[in-house]
Amino acid sequence: MSLLLELRGLLKLYAQQFKTTFASMVQYRASLLIWMISQVLEPLVYLIVWSTVSNGSGGSVGGYTARGFAAYYLALMLVNQVTYTWIMWEYEYRVRQGLLSAALLKPVHPIHSDISDNLSSKLITLPILLVIVGILSLIFHPAAATAWWAVLAFLPALALAFLVRFLIEWTLALAAFWTTRVNAINQVYFILMLFLAGQIAPLTLFPRWLQIVADILPFRWMLGFPVELLLGRLTPVQALEGLGAQAAWLILSLVLIRSIWRAGVRVYSAVGA
């Protein structure tokens, strides 16, 4: 019964957060537009670069035609949009300004308002991105040979990718408790993401040893794996292995987040606290 009450409380919190986020996003329409440009431009550039390479080398590179690359990068745009977080910049600001004090006083874990803020803003940006992806599809004619089971398996893979990415980036954001130079840490993280999550190129285009590294680390499971799954580039066994790896990283990041959060709050001090 108390669990049910707690769930209902959380639901109310999420609904309220949606209203707040929506109001602030309507207010800052211009930031929204600029954020969309940078979100779309990077995969678009790689789409064009790899299509050029593909067309220049007899129509196919590493199993991808120009239209295959188009499908890969448009799917990547979507998955990236769903799993993206900006919490690492947000936390640095919160800790530096002492804004965390108010959040710590609330009777719920602050991660809940962050999750709901993240999801709410995506409810608003996702339709815009879908329109952009639709227009880009008309220009670049994506093509993929996918299967019904792959599309079905894509949904849990996407949900797990979101959770793992959110938890890992939230944990990483807590670095702000210990250092003021989080920018350098973030940059290292984003470069690892760029190469090992499949942003700079589909991971199958990399040398074998790098693919093994990518399999062990979490990055592939937060972005590249759902994309490849959706495009029907994985066998059923590979798909199951991938879902397993995602589940393993989910458990691991839950353990990590608990211990690091506790340690972090202990070193946090704000003026007036």
Added chain:
Amino acid sequence: MNTLRLIYVFFRVSVLNETAYRVNFFIQLFQSLLELGTALAGLAVIFSYTHALGGWRPDEMLALVGVYFLVGGIISLVVQPGMSALIDSVRDGTLDFTLTKPEDAQLLVSIQRVAIWSLLDLLMGLGVLGTALVRLGQSIGAAEAAEFIGMLLAGAVIVYSFWLILASLSFWLVRVENLLEIFQSMYQAGRWPVSLYPGWLRFALTFIVPVAFATSVPAEALTGRLDILTLLGALGLALLLFAVARLVWRLGLRRYSGASA
């Protein structure tokens, strides 16, 4: 002469200010090296599958990366810090202090802040460019070199004027930081030759946000790809934008009412 003296003074003040925070140097060095490493590794991945990207050979792409870092370094060294400071000072009225000084105010706001650690990006760009030049060797004649320097200067003027126009909009609008960010996020597209892009994107990168003139056009000049029309166009645009920027700045100043007035 006086302009050079002023630039030197402002630069010196920035150096004195920044050398108090020496750790920043190492952090910036670390970040710049990472960024360069990422760019080069990206090229390595692509050129492991092809000999030429849209007709650009690896060494020519290296030259483009060099120009990208060089111009990016210039932007983050003086242009971006100065223009952000201009927007802030228009909003809270501290532009008054600049206007009372007996020098040209446009010059003063343009050089008022120097983020000296960005020199690292600039030097790295020069290093990469130098490496590319050595490897390209004799294929670069005096004509290419002259065209390259001319296009680099034209590109710098275009970028500076574009930023000044946007920043001057703060005399009329409240929030223009966002507009500046559009340039920053579009700039990454300049790491590749604009000739790769489909027409609509090339148009946007040339005429709406002039990234192409900053990186692609100088690199085209260096590798002997530049046609006379683009050359004249870039020079013309540089002059035109510089004049427009001056005009917008003047009109904006007339609207500026200051903090105490």
